[in-house]
Amino acid sequence: MTPAAETLIQTALERGALRLGDFTLKSGRPSPYFFNFGALDDGDALLQAAEAYADLLMPAEFDVLFGPAYKGIPLVAAIAVVMARRGRSVAYAYNRKEAKTHGEGGNLVGAPVDGRVALVDDVVTAGTAIRQAIDMVRAAGGTPTLAVVALDRQEAGPDGLSPLASLADQEQIDVRSLFTAGDVADSVEASQPDAASAIRRHLGEYGAG
Numbered sequence: 001m002t003p004a005a006e007t008l009i010q011t012a013l014e015r016g017a018l019r020l021g022d023f024t025l026k027s028g029r030p031s032p033y034f035f036n037f038g039a040l041d042d043g044d045a046l047l048q049a050a051e052a053y054a055d056l057l058m059p060a061e062f063d064v065l066f067g068p069a070y071k072g073i074p075l076v077a078a079i080a081v082v083m084a085r086r087g088r089s090v091a092y093a094y095n096r097k098e099a100k101t102h103g104e105g106g107n108l109v110g111a112p113v114d115g116r117v118a119l120v121d122d123v124v125t126a127g128t129a130i131r132q133a134i135d136m137v138r139a140a141g142g143t144p145t146l147a148v149v150a151l152d153r154q155e156a157g158p159d160g161l162s163p164l165a166s167l168a169d170q171e172q173i174d175v176r177s178l179f180t181a182g183d184v185a186d187s188v189e190a191s192q193p194d195a196a197s198a199i200r201r202h203l204g205e206y207g208a209g
């Protein structure tokens with residue numbers, strides 16, 4: 001974990017973007033914690049997140065940044081700004097969840113999604129969102145080469161494997177996370193040991209192993 005990612009976990013806990021409790025995930029799984037990127041809802045918090053992603057993305061080879069709706073949209077814009085401030089201006093794009101039928105139409109917004117595409121999203125659980133984003137990029141003519149998420153929940157996808165490991169194996173896409181479920185458990189160990197144990201139990205039940 002980079003220092004920026006460690007700071008981001010602390011900020012997410014303080015801002016209520018990383019919450020401990022009882023939640024239900026998109027996949028239908030119960031979870032003792034939840035990462036809501038939307039609660040990093042001011043300039044300072046968004047900048048901190050974008051800086052942490054930019055640390056991984058600055059040296060990577062790609063032509064376009066793609067952020068899937070909805071959480072990927074502010075993320076991709078903020079990362080592009082941070083990268084430009086660091087001297088690398090990259091094209092960026094995102095999708096609409098519902099296609100627009102007037103004006104410019106379509107469901108992609110921003111730069112043409114072609115060449116080597118780096119995907120950014122907030123969290124991966126079963127990998128559904130990231131796989132849909134890969135399909136969108138390919139359908140638009142781009143080649144997904146890299147995917148970066150803040151949180152890898154280290155859970156199994158439908159095939160029982162880690163979605164990020166499957167993507168790396170099957171699609172030859174380089175995948176990275178800023179932090180993992182294990183890092184979250186470590187971060188709350190001292191202050192909330194019961195929550196840390198609950199996260200580890202959850203990993204024991206749903207983890208990719």
Ligand SMILES: O=P(O)(O)OC[C@H]1O[C@H](OP(=O)(O)OP(=O)(O)O)[C@H](O)[C@@H]1O
Nearest residue numbers: 069070071122123124125126127128129
């Ligand atoms: O790996 P998965 O099982 O797909 O779960 C993770 C995805 O779920 C959430 O998005 P959601 O689809 O709820 O959309 P949102 O960005 O509009 O909140 C989250 O932002 C990830 O994109």
Ligand SMILES: O=C(O)c1cc(=O)[nH]c(=O)[nH]1
Nearest residue numbers: 025026027034035123125
């Ligand atoms: O799996 C999900 O639906 C999910 C998990 C999580 O921690 N955060 C999120 O936005 N979605």
